[in-house]
Amino acid sequence: MRKFGMKRAIVGAAIAALALNAPAAHAASATGTATAKILRQITLTNTSALQYATIISGATASTVQVTTAGVRTCNTGLTCTGTATAANFDVQGTSGAVVGISGDTTVTLNGSISGTMTSTLTYSAASLTLGATGGSFQVGGTLSVGANQPAGDYTGTFNVTADYQ
Amino acid sequence: MLRFFKGFGLLSILLLGAVTVPVQAAGDLLVAPTRVVLDGSRGTEVVLNNIGSEPATYRISLEIKRMTAVGGLDEIDEADVTPAERLALDMIAFSPRRVTLPPNQPQVIRVGVRIPEGTPPGEYRAHMLFRAVPDAAPAVAADPAKPAATGVSIALIPIYGITIPVIVRVGDLGAEATIGEAWVGDTPDGPAFNFGLTRTGNRSVYGDIEVTRPGVSEPLLVARGIAVYPEVGAREVSLRVPPELAAKLKGPVRIRYTEDREIGGGTIDEAERVVK
Numbered sequence: 335m336r337k338f339g340m341k342r343a344i345v346g347a348a349i350a351a352l353a354l355n356a357p358a359a360h361a362a363s364a365t366g367t368a369t370a371k372i373l374r375q376i377t378l379t380n381t382s383a384l385q386y387a388t389i390i391s392g393a394t395a396s397t398v399q400v401t402t403a404g405v406r407t408c409n410t411g412l413t414c415t416g417t418a419t420a421a422n423f424d425v426q427g428t429s430g431a432v433v434g435i436s437g438d439t440t441v442t443l444n445g446s447i448s449g450t451m452t453s454t455l456t457y458s459a460a461s462l463t464l465g466a467t468g469g470s471f472q473v474g475g476t477l478s479v480g481a482n483q484p485a486g487d488y489t490g491t492f493n494v495t496a497d498y499q
Numbered sequence: 500m501l502r503f504f505k506g507f508g509l510l511s512i513l514l515l516g517a518v519t520v521p522v523q524a525a526g527d528l529l530v531a532p533t534r535v536v537l538d539g540s541r542g543t544e545v546v547l548n549n550i551g552s553e554p555a556t557y558r559i560s561l562e563i564k565r566m567t568a569v570g571g572l573d574e575i576d577e578a579d580v581t582p583a584e585r586l587a588l589d590m591i592a593f594s595p596r597r598v599t600l601p602p603n604q605p606q607v608i609r610v611g612v613r614i615p616e617g618t619p620p621g622e623y624r625a626h627m628l629f630r631a632v633p634d635a636a637p638a639v640a641a642d643p644a645k646p647a648a649t650g651v652s653i654a655l656i657p658i659y660g661i662t663i664p665v666i667v668r669v670g671d672l673g674a675e676a677t678i679g680e681a682w683v684g685d686t687p688d689g690p691a692f693n694f695g696l697t698r699t700g701n702r703s704v705y706g707d708i709e710v711t712r713p714g715v716s717e718p719l720l721v722a723r724g725i726a727v728y729p730e731v732g733a734r735e736v737s738l739r740v741p742p743e744l745a746a747k748l749k750g751p752v753r754i755r756y757t758e759d760r761e762i763g764g765g766t767i768d769e770a771e772r773v774v775k
Contacts, residue, residue, distance in 0.1 A: 375531030377550055378661050386653040415650075421657055427533065430707070430723040432738070434572055441655060453655065459688055460571060463722050463738055477653065487652050491633060494659040497564070497572050497626070498533040499705070499726035 376427040377468075378496050384455075384473055387416025391483035398479060402458035402472040412479060420458075425496055426468035434461045434497035435471050443477075443490035451488055453477040526631025527551035528661060533724070534705070535610060535627070535665045537591075542611035545663070547629055549600035556599040556632045559608055561588055561625040564662070566728040569735050572626070572662075587623035590614055591665055597632075612667050620670025622702040622729055630660025664726075666703070674700030676727060678754050678770040683745045684737075690745035691737045692720060694754060694772070698727040698734075706767055708736070709755045710748065713771075719748055725756070749774050 386398050392411030399407045406418035425433055435457055443451045455475045462469040473494065529548040537543065549555050563584045564572040575584070592611045600606055610627070633656060679695025698704055704727050710720040722738050740748065752774055756767045 373531035373546060374533050375529055375546075376533050376661055376663075377527070377529040378659060379527040379550065380657055380659055384655045384657070386655075388650045388652045390650045416652075421655070423657075423659065428723055430721040431533070432722050432724050434570075436572065436574070443653060443655070445651070451651075451653075453653075459739065461737075461739075473657070475655070479651070483651055485651055487654065489654045489656065491656045491658050493630075494657050495628065495630070495662050496660075497662045498664065499566075499570075499572070499724055499728075 374428055376425065376431075376433065376496065376498065379424040379426075380421065381424055381470075382419050382422040384421035384475060385417065385419045386453075386475075386477050387414065387418050389414050389477075389479060389483075391479050391481070391485075393481055395481045396479055397476050399476045400474045402456060402474040404472070404474070421473040421494075422470055423473075423494065423496070424468060424470045425462060425464060427464050429464060429466045431464045432461055432499065433464060433469070434499065435459055435494070436497055437473070437494035438492040441475075441490040441492040443488040445484055445486040445488045447484055447486040449480070449484035449486065449488075451478060451480065451483065453490065455492060525551050525553035525555040526557075526633075526659060528555075528557065528629055528631065529605075530629050530661045530663060533663050535663065537610070537612045537665070537667045540612060540614065542609060545608045545610055545627065546605050547598070547600075547608055548605040549602055552602055554599060554601045556597065557606075558597050558628075558630055558632050559593060560596065560628050560630075561591060561593075561665070562628055562662070563588065564626045566726070566731045566734060568731060568733070569737065570725075583621065583623060584625075586615075586618065587625045587667065590618075590623060590667060591625055593627070610665060614667065614669055618669050620672065620701070621668075622672060623667040623669065624703075624728065625665055626662040627665050628660055628662045630658060633658055668702060672700070672702035674698060674702045674704050674729075676704040676756060676767050678756060678768050678772070679733070681752065681754060681772040682775045683740075683748055686737070686739065689739055690742055691739045692745065692748050692774075693735055693737045696725070696727050696734055696736055696756070698729075698732055701729065703728045704756075704767055706756055706758045707760070707764075708738075709757070711753050711755070713751060713753060719744065719752065724759075 390413040394411045396409045396411040404420040408414035453475045458472040527550045531546045563575040598606045677697045681694035708722045709718045711718045755769045758765045
């Protein structure tokens with residue numbers, strides 16, 4: 335164990351200098367004076383937004399749900415138009431790598447004219463094991479629409495991170 | 500006819516909404532390497548690259564995360580950190596902390612460590628977060644040209660990023676891990692292969708898991724980058740698998756937990772288990 339610890343100490347300091355797995359499409363490289371080093375990398379790409387599209391509110395409070403598969407359910411009292419989508423994120427990295435997914439579970443949206451709404455958020459997975467072509471995860475949610483919610487464009491931001499252990 | 504125009508008005512609002520709200524927020528990113536271990540005073544470099552199609556401003560910060568018994572990483576508010584976690588935040592230095600990059604432009608982030616004299620031996624860890632700063636919110640003054648509508652349009656903008664652990668080891672540390680029971684279970688998202696990992700010692704263990712069937716050379720399952728951090732003595736590892744693989748995994752298997760290939764790939768623990 336002690337011997338191992340020593341070895342780890344030496345290699346640990348030079349960890350970034352080691353060439354390892356084959357580079358993927360977007361491999362990052364940093365150039366030294368004489369050698370090129372290839373680092374393990376991760377990429378995160380947002381390919382679609384979480385869209386509830388357009389909703390016409392009614393006289394009673396209600397909800398609209400978009401599942402992580404992008405299926406919208408428009409509940410009693412509301413009229414929904416447009417195309418709803420779940421947010422999609424692509425993750426690329428070493429094949430077999432386990433990547434954690436974390437993020438906000440609620441978000442507040444502010445109206446362009448007045449009013450606020452809240453949405454809960456659901457994630458398709460708490461962690462991903464990347465395959466040869468990477469992996470992806472989706473974010474859906476449930477939006478609470480008030481009775482006679484003021485019209486306008488509502489915007490909110492939420493945090494999502496892909497976490498390496 | 501009137502109804503038709505009303506419908507058309509609604510449609511145009513919808514189209515306007517679609518135009519003003521960017522479908523794809525800028526901020527796609529690449530980070531390499533995916534884990535940093537620092538021994539002593541030598542620093543290292545982490546590469547950040549803008550792989551999106553628009554220029555983006557990224558912020559780099561450190562945060563404390565604690566591992567949970569099921570292997571998740573819980574973010575801890577700066578107000579709630581322990582003295583050792585505070586020390587980790589203080590001893591890791593990095594630069595720059597904010598950078599604007601055109602598409603496909605990499606930036607090197609220098610990471611250094613300054614261990615104060617008298618720091619007790621141990622493993623100190625923070626997680627480095629790379630995240631795009633959202634564009635300044637567009638002025639959303641009420642547009643008088645826009646007809647009053649009964650509809651609301653929604654835009655949810657993700658602020659997304661990547662975290663990697665930055666680990667500082669002080670003193671001569673060691674750790675071992677033991678593989679526990681293994682089973683196939685159901686999660687709300689489908690079947691998963693689960694097993695326990697118990698850790699002893701004064702540092703984290705980190706490595707790759709390979710599950711093989713005795714007599715078959717091709718592994719059934721490979722999962723890389725599984726850690727047990729010092730704040731937990733044991734964790735459950737839950738790996739989602741397709742249903743056909745879940746069925747195959749049941750029965751006798753050999754589970755091997757090896758050190759990262761970067762540091763030699765030595766075996767941490769190996770166990771024969773009958774998967775239920």
